Structure formats: C-alpha cells, structure tokens
Amino acid sequence: MAIKPYRFEVSEARSVKHPTLPNIVKHTFLVPARLFPKDVPTGANLRDPVGMNRQVYKDVKASLEGKEALPGTFDLLNLGITIIAEDIEVIDKRIFDVMIDDDYGIANGGHTTQIIYDCQEDDSIAEGQHVEVKIITGLEGGENHTLRVDIARGQNTGISVQPRSIFELDGAFETLKAIVKDQDWAGDIGFKESDKKDIDVRELVSVLELMNITDFPVRDSKHPIAAYEKWSAPLKKFGDDYEDNRTDPSKRKYAAFEPLLLDALVLYDYIRRDFLRVYNETVGGRAGNLRIVEKAPPSKGRFQFRYAKLDDHDQRLTKGAAFPILGAFRNFVVVDPETGTAEWLGGFENVLASWRELAPELISETKQAIRDIGNAPDSLGKNRNHWANLFKTVRLHVMQQQLDTMG
Template sequence: MVTNKKRLEECTVLEFKVDTVRLISENKGKEDEQLLAIMRINVQDLPGNIWMETNLRERNFKTQVAQKIKKSLIESPNDNFHLLNRGILISAHYVEVIEKESEKYVRIYLLHKGLHGSVDGGHTLEIIKKYKHQIINKKRVTIEVMTGVEDYFEELADARNTYVKVEDKSKLELEKKFDFIKKAIAHKRYAKDIAYKDNEEGSIDVRDIVAILSMFNISRYPNKQGEQNYPTAAYSRKAMCINWYREDYEKGSNNPYKKMTGLITDILELLDRVQADLPNFYSTSVANGKGQYGRIKGVTPGKGGRKFKRLFADEVAYTEYSTPNGFIYPIVGAFRYLIEEVNGVYRWKADPFEIWKKIGPYLTLILIDAHRGVGNNPNSTGKFISLWGHLYDKVKIAYLDSQE
C-alpha cells in the first residue's frame, strides 16, 4: 500500500498535542514509503473519536487487567503509566507532525474503517476516555501510528493480539476442554503440529482451529431462510471465537463444537483443498490460462525454489503460493450450508468435496471479482460480508441442484 498525501480531503482528521514524538520513514520519497510515528502524550489530550472497528478484542472492563489500568490512572501519584502500559497502536492513511506556538502536534488521517483506527490497546483507550475526568495527577500514554500496512493489516492485527489471557486459552487446555478435538484428529499427520498452550511448540495455533470450526457453528449461524448472518469473526476476531468456544463448552451435550466432532477432519481437509486448488482454478477459469496467480495482490509466490507447507494435508505437501486467509475463509465458510443436525450430531447433507470440485472455479471467479471490487485488499476481502453471502448462496444453489 502506498503511503502518500492522496485523498487526504476524504479523511477523518485527528489532531492532538504531544509531549515527545519521533517520526520514522521507510523508503522515503518512494511510492512504497511507510511512516511510523511514536509519541507520548498527556492522557487528557487523547482524542475521543479514534475509530475502534479495527480492534480485534472484545473489551471486558471487569477483568483484573482492566481494573489495574483504571487504578494506575486514577490512584497512582506517579507519572509512570506510559512505562507500565504498552500503549495504543493505530493504523492510519497518513500521519504528520506539525508545530504550533513552539509546541508539537500530530495529525492522523483515517480513510477506511476496518483498516484504519485502533489496532491494539483498546482497553487502555476506552478506560482513558471513560475516566480521564477523574485523573488528577499527570499521566502519559505511548501511541504508535503506522501507515502503509493495509495489505497485511490482518496479520498485524493478529500478531498484536496473539496474547489471550490464561483463562481463554491455556486454561482451556489445562481443563482438558480441547481433548475431543485432539481425539478427533489424533490419526492425522498435523495432530502433532498444534499448539494448545502459550509458548508451546507447533506451527498451528489452536485459535486457528477454533476459528475455522466456528464457521460451521450452525447454532450461532443457523441455515435458516431469512435469518442469515455470516461468520466473518472467524477471520477477523479469533479471540472472540475462543470466548464462544469456552461458553459453548459449558452447554454439555448441546455444545455445537462437540456436535461437529465427526466433521472436524473433513472441515480442515476442505480448507486445505481450497488452499491447494485456488491457484489452478484461477489460472484455468478466471485468467483463461493467461494470468499468474502470484501476481494477485496479497498472494505470496515462492521464490528461488521456496514452497509453502500445506498445514492440513494428510501427507507432507507443499504449494507454490501463500494464499491469504481473506481468500480462503469466505469460501470455506460458504460450505456451512451443507451442515445439518440429526439426533444431536452434525453431519453433511452432501459431499463438500464433490461440490467444491464442481463449482470451485466459479467460486474462485466470485472471490477474485470481489477482491478487485474492494481495491485488491485481502483484509477487506476477508471482511466483505456481501462476498460471504454470495459464496454461501452459490453453495446452496449447487446443493439444491444436486438434489433434483
């Protein structure tokens, strides 16, 4: 994504005074210039209208962490809040430093909701906004502003939000609440690659498994006429999916994740199949044999013989491209229509692999058209609700046609 001054007139502009600020530029003067502004500001100067749509975490102000942030702000006489708190991260279209009467100010330009705004530090931001009228002593907070991160925003947001408190992830493992997943995949090659606890070795985070399964939760996302909503949270809010998993586990025999136990390996294999087939479907059906999948914005081609491991393949296998989850999840999530519940157990109404084989090229065409329609941004593609709905409808039609 190019960082420049284009379209500034379309932006929401936030301007505030800073105590100190450092502006770092990469590729200065070039088309792919990116800016990083690091600043410390008095909490009283923090603007109250920073966009929050980009922040992945659900905010719970009753937790011990939230209470400690509040206590440090209101009760502590020391000006060390900026040292004890990791601060706020903001994604922006553009950022600049200006001077007014010998004081420094920062201007942040926000253009796209869902891409620009608070990425991390949502609790800190909201608590400051709510309680700053009660703060008597001087308190400062650190703010980072990044520009030009739109193309890999989802990765940035996920990386900054990978910490999930103990009771949300590791405690689930300690309480053996992932055991039925472990049993379901025990015979698969990738079973040993899943990390269920913080700092555990493994190339697959259990959060990703839970997010993928959440796309097939027909209790939360029922396949009912006129009642459709789509599991975009599986792509953009993995911490929320972990919370749902914890809540649903307490439902015992009504736990939708347990109901899909017999389908878990199928679901993961379907995701692997989509990832593996997309390049070929694009080349043969979308580009008529003339286009190169690796030139699509967001797709990373292997270079110098490098290949990418297919995480859920039965045998060790590789692909020549790394496909963004913003492409894969909307397609895989569309196959939720093929799930039904019979006698308290989820099952397929039809073979998902046969339907993918039949309409996969068409779904690929829909995906790429949508990707182009949202400015070739894979993160926007993954959040594009109309795309999720369109793909879901095509799977539904394919199933109904197969029943005639």
C-alpha cells in the same frame, strides 16, 4: 555509556512538555515501517524479543505485511515502540537525529522492532505501513536514574494471559485433542500462547465455527464472519460452551460439529492450494500477482498443506480470502435428529466433488469482489456481501443436487 545519533525519517511528528516535570518532553513520531532505523539500542527493555514463534507475534507480522489487516493500518492496531533518549536534533521538517544512550533506548516494543527488522530484511512490509514511536527525553542526570528504571519497568507489564491458555489448563480442548490425536500433524498444534507450534488451536476452532449451523442456519442471513474477523470471538464461544456443559460434555453445542473438523480442514487445504491453478486456468490472469495470494518467505521455504496431504507450494490463498469460500460449504452440513451429530449431505466425497465443480464460479466471484471492494485479504474476509454471494452460489448447487436426487 555511549550516546549515538539514530536518524528517524517521519511522516508526522509532535512534542508535548510533561505537565508536572517540565524538563521532560514526550515526542510522538509516525515512522514509515520500512524506514525505521537499524540497531536501535534495547537496554531499557526488560523483556527480550524472544518467543517470536508465539501466535501473537505471528499475527503482528501478518498485520505488518498486510495479510490479515488492511494495509496502512498497522499503527492503529499496534501499540508501537517507546524509547528513552537523551535529546532530539531537528535536521529537517521530517528528519530527526535521536540521541540514544546504549544503556537505554527501547523501553517497550522490542518484539515489534524485531518484527519490523525481519520484514525489512524480507522486503515484505505492505505499502503505507507506519509504526508509532514514542520518545521520552529530559531524563538525563543522576536524579532521574530511578525514574528511568521505573519507566522501563512500567512499560513492560502489559502482556496478560490469553484465554486459550486458560482454556487449555481447564481442559476445554480435550475433545479436539481426541479428534486429531491420530493425525501426523497433531503434535504441531499450539494449545496455549507459549507453545512454539505451527498450528494455532484458534484456527481449528474457527474452522469449526464455519460449520456451525446452529448459530448460523443455512436459511438465515447471518454468516460466521467473526471466525475470520476476530479469532477471540469463536474461541470464547467454544470455551463458554465447555463451561456451561461441564457436567455433561455431550450436550456441548460444538460437540455436534466436531466430527466434521478433520474433513473441513482437508477442504480448507484444497481451497487454498487449488485457487492458483483454477484461477489461472479458468478465470484468466496470474493469481500469483494478487494480494490475496501470499508467498512463503525465504525463511519459511514452502507452504505445507498437511491437513489434506497435498504437495507443498510456495504460494497459497490467504485466510481472508479462503474463509468466505470455506464458510459457504456450511450448506452441506446437516444434523441427524436422532444422534444430534452433524454430517455431510451426500458424504464428504460429494463435498470435495462439489468444490471441484464449483471452484471456477466461486473463484470468479472472488475476482469480481476484488474489483468491487479491493484486493486486500482483510477486505474480503470482512465483507458481508461477499460471504453472502458465495453462500448463495453453494446453496443453489445443493438445492439442485437435492432436486436431481428426487427426480
């Protein structure tokens, strides 16, 4: 047994005595993530921080980096870290030495801790990010050994099976698999939470939702913002659609839009890849300095645009900024009344040509939205007015195409 001090610099701190076991004290620190101390022991954590490629942990990392959530909200979105310690020494009002036994330490939050360390190494933690650290002291003494073990065990029972794993087992993704089976990236899709893959099936379902003109008609004021805001929402709709039409899968609502999936993913790549060039050439400024543009971390290398087979790049438009633009192209989706299958107005080449024509205007509107509501991807991805403005721009373009055809 070795007890060592670990220096915690905090923004806020509070402590409360346990009402039943008065020797035990529960401390709560709000710690700037960039200052979380290195090498805190993890002896009390029953779950090693493995499987870091799982999407749930990629989402946590993106949140810490401010890519998929508002910077400064990490402690509100994450359950934090729980530590079993021997004692706490007050060094200053906001500086504490936490005395930790190597055999105990972190009881829960090992994955969060590893993500913080990785982002500290990459210097990629967004400004203002904090992590909530809960520290339990007063468990010293042989009579409390069982309680220490019970706390460690109880802190590691919170991960439940995610819906996508259930849907995969149930066969809900078979139609998607059939669509992508000939793509060279088909083997890179993770259909359940334990899959260590680069592409999450929820991304495919969310892109499909952006083209859903049944729930989001082009003449309506509703937009599929949940496709960005909450991946679980379109995933649940997709799974429920499968369950409701299990006896006749052809009647599934999403069956109508699945033939557009590969094209929509290609357009998604073009939007994310073209944004920097078009912004720099036509709007002015340097797109690479915007927070809605993400940089590939050194460990990743360069971003791939495998759907459209475009050249790799070390930067790309974030999902929060790209989804409202991609969703605006729902204006090109129509359903053939005879076949019940969705198709593109004028064909997909017309859609790509329209993107190239509209890109300067859509990117200019994005720049204005940044000025109005902020330079965070999450702000754009959740802003109803921004979605509506981009949608109207593409709508006017489609209407003008139709008038030109009639003329």
